[in-house]
Amino acid sequence: xxxxxxxxxxxxxxxxxxxxxxxxxxxxxxxxxxxxxxxxxxxxxxxxxxxxxxxxxxxxxxxxxxxxxxxxxxxxxxxxxxxxxxxxxxxxxxxxxxxxxxxxxxxxxxxxxxxxxxxxxxxxxxxxxxxxxxxxxxxxxxxxxxxxxxxxxxxxxxxxxxxxxxxxxxxxxxxxxxxxxxxxxxxxxxxxxxxxxxxxxxxxxxxxxxxxxxxxxxxxxxxxxxxxxxxxxxxxxxxxxxxxxxxxxxxxxxxxxxxxxxxxxxxxxxxxxxxxxxxxxxxxxxxxxxxxxxxxxxxxxxxxxxxxxxxxxxxxxxxxxxxxxxxxxxxxxxxxxxxxxxxxxxxxxxxxxxxxxxxxxxxxxxxxxxxxxxxxxxxxxxxxxxxxxxxxxxxxxxxxxxxxxxxxxxxxxxxxxxxxxxxxxxxxxxxxxxxxxxxxxxxxxxxxxxxxxxxxxxxxxxxxx
Numbered sequence: 245x246x247x248x249x250x251x252x253x254x255x256x257x258x259x260x261x262x263x264x265x266x267x268x269x270x271x272x273x274x275x276x277x278x279x280x281x282x283x284x285x286x287x288x289x290x291x292x293x294x295x296x297x298x299x300x301x302x303x304x305x306x307x308x309x310x311x312x313x314x315x316x317x318x319x320x321x322x323x324x325x326x327x328x329x330x331x332x333x334x335x336x337x338x339x340x341x342x343x344x345x346x347x348x349x350x351x352x353x354x355x356x357x358x359x360x361x362x363x364x365x366x367x368x369x370x371x372x373x374x375x376x377x378x379x380x381x382x383x384x385x386x387x388x389x390x391x392x393x394x395x396x397x398x399x400x401x402x403x404x405x406x407x408x409x410x411x412x413x414x415x416x417x418x419x420x421x422x423x424x425x426x427x428x429x430x431x432x433x434x435x436x437x438x439x440x441x442x443x444x445x446x447x448x449x450x451x452x453x454x455x456x457x458x459x460x461x462x463x464x465x466x467x468x469x470x471x472x473x474x475x476x477x478x479x480x481x482x483x484x485x486x487x488x489x490x491x492x493x494x495x496x497x498x499x500x501x502x503x504x505x506x507x508x509x510x511x512x513x514x515x516x517x518x519x520x521x522x523x524x525x526x527x528x529x530x531x532x533x534x535x536x537x538x539x540x541x542x543x544x545x546x547x548x549x550x551x552x553x554x555x556x557x558x559x560x561x562x563x564x565x566x567x568x569x570x571x572x573x574x575x576x577x578x579x580x581x582x583x584x585x586x587x588x589x590x591x592x593x594x595x596x597x598x599x600x601x602x603x604x605x606x607x608x609x610x611x612x613x614x615x616x617x618x619x620x621x622x623x624x625x626x627x628x629x630x631x632x633x634x635x636x637x638x639x640x641x642x643x644x645x646x647x648x649x650x651x652x653x654x655x656x657x658x659x660x661x662x663x664x665x666x667x668x669x670x671x672x673x674x675x676x677x678x679x680x681x682x683x684x685x686x687x688x689x690x691x692x693x694x695x696x697x698x699x700x701x702x703x704x705x706x707x708x709x
Contacts, residue, residue, distance in 0.1 A: 378422050378500060378537030379406075381592045384567055385422065385499070385537045388527050392542045393571035398582060399541055401441060402571065402600070402607055403502045404428060406539070408445045410500045411458035416449070417600055418609030422537075424499030425458040429489065431469035431508035438463055444605025460496065462489070464508070471503070472523050473511030480512055480522040490530050498536045503527070506542040506561075520560035544570070566590040574599075574667075581610060623677065626666050630674040633657045634684060634701055643698040646675060646686055653699050675699075 376385035383389050393399035402417070406426075409416035413423035430438060438461055446453055471486040482490075493501060503509055512519035524540075531538040542561070562568055568588035574581045582600040586592070599610025634653070637644055637660075644653035654671035657663055663671075678684040682702055690696045 375591060376535065379419050381589075382419070382567070382569070382586060382596070382598075383421075383537050383539065384591050385531075386535050387531050387566045388524055388538045388540055388564075389567040389569065390542055390561060390565045391539050391569045391571065392544045394573070395543060397571050397573060398602060398607065399571050400430070400432065400504050401602075401605075402584070403504060403539055403541055404430075404438070404441055405445050405606055407459055407500055407502050408442060408456060409449070410498075411456050412446070412449060412451055414449050414451070417607040418598060422499045425460075425496055426500040426502070427460045427462070427489075427493060427496060427498045427536075428502040428504065429462045429464060429469065429471075429509070430502075430504050431464045432504060433463060434465040435461075435463040437465075441605065448604065448606035448608075460492075460498075469508045470511040471509045472526055474513075474519060478516070478519065480519050480526070482526060483511075486526070493530060493534050493536070497534060501531070501534075501536045501538045502541070503538065504541040506540055509540075514561070515558045517558045517560040520558050521564050524561075524564035540565075562588060567592075582607065623674070626670050626674045627678055627683070629662075629664055629666055630657065630671055630678060631683065631701055633660055633662060634699055635704065636662070638700060638704070643696070645697050646679065646699055647697070651698075 377383065378385045391399055391403060405416055406419070406421050407428050408426070409419075410421045410424055410426040415421075428438075433441075442453060442456065446455065469485070470483050471489070472480045472482050475481050506514075510520075510523050512523060514520060527538050527540065530536075565588070567586070567590065569584055570587050571582060571584045573579070574583045578601065580602045582602065584598040584600060586594050586596040588594055589596075600607045601610045630653075634644065634657075637656070642651075642656070644651050644656050646653060653675055654668045657671045658666065658668040666674075675684070679686075684699055685702050686697050687700045688695050688697050
């Protein structure tokens with residue numbers, strides 16, 4: 245048999261393979277005797293010297309046909325042991341971790357992995373764990389949230405502001421982020437730009453840059469920022485940069501991790517569902533281990549912007565994350581106004597909207613203050629304008645309807661001089677509210693061959709002319 249490395253080297257080299265054993269299987273009984281363990285049908289299990297069997301052990305089993313393998317609990321620690329030397333020298337074996345401690349195999353190595361399960365009956369009588377949030381009802385902790393937004397809308401600034409507020413232990417833009425540490429990989433901004441933005445943000449909060457000791461920045465505008473890229477088989481592999489960052493995050497224990505943006509950090513094909521899911525799973529694994537909320541920023545496609553969904557590439561981006569936010573400008577409103585919408589919320593209620601406004605280098609809560617009472621008052625105000633305009637148009641003989649057509653009421657009203665700045669989207673919401681509450685209704689008129697529908701105020705009675 246070919247010469248083998250010594251036991252210590254073999255135990256530390258996971259790639260060490262012995263030559264095929266030409267004389268048949270090893271003598272498991274002899275190996276068991278040497279190890280002080282017991283032989284079984286196709287191998288040996290025995291405790292390592294001086295260690296409990298459940299903590300460390302040696303497992304001698306057949307490995308890939310004519311090759312044989314020995315599993316070692318701590319394969320990175322030097323092993324100076326006559327028994328292991330005997331096994332390696334006797335059989336020409338490969339050291340590996342024991343099955344219970346072996347990490348899951350990569351998706352592309354086609355090797356079977358151990359499958360563990362959870363018996364939910366063991367939870368009986370135990371308290372149900374609370375859902376952890378970074379921002380209550382909006383950004384969950386311990387998983388990945390996708391924040392998309394049109395170019396230049398301010399999503400990078402908002403994410404940086406949330407990171408700073410986390411480190412400051414302060415509320416910001418109407419949100420209450422969980423206080424703690426924060427980490428930001430900024431692939432689009434250099435150090436000077438981050439310095440300028442944070443100076444404005446801390447000034448807005450009445451604080452100083454000296455108060456940001458719990459914030460770590462990784463400016464990457466002038467560097468390769470890829471966190472994962474596909475191998476030859478198309479499977480996503482973590483880059484050294486991600487491995488370094490993950491080690492840093494586990495030691496730093498942040499409440500928030502911001503990754504800006506996916507276009508710079510994801511090296512795969514965004515329309516390949518498997519690559520997207522593998523990338524998001526890599527981020528989620530770190531979120532779970534650290535308990536941090538991971539916010540991944542992205543740019544929507546042209547179609548995503550046109551449709552108002554904020555999506556881009558494969559549907560796997562939306563399906564793989566547990567929360568998705570979309571930030572855009574509000575049509576027909578103040579140029580400094582922004583809207584942040586919850587497009588997906590596996591752990592909360594989707595559809596929530598938050599109004600923001602840019603002021604002196606930071607976002608503040610919009611004039612609506614994101615308060616339910618204020619939002620209700622605003623809705624009632626728009627409803628009154630809708631009813632007043634509908635009455636005026638009816639008196640003037642103009643018929644408007646609820647169906648998409650040239651006389652679509654929200655479009656006609658938004659263009660009316662008495663619209664008071666209310667836009668089509670707001671009028672649409674008002675129309676649906678008023679129809680639901682029967683304040684307005686759709687009236688059908690005309691002969692059976694030419695039925696016409698129009699909106700009328702239910703409290704008013706008009707006779708067809």
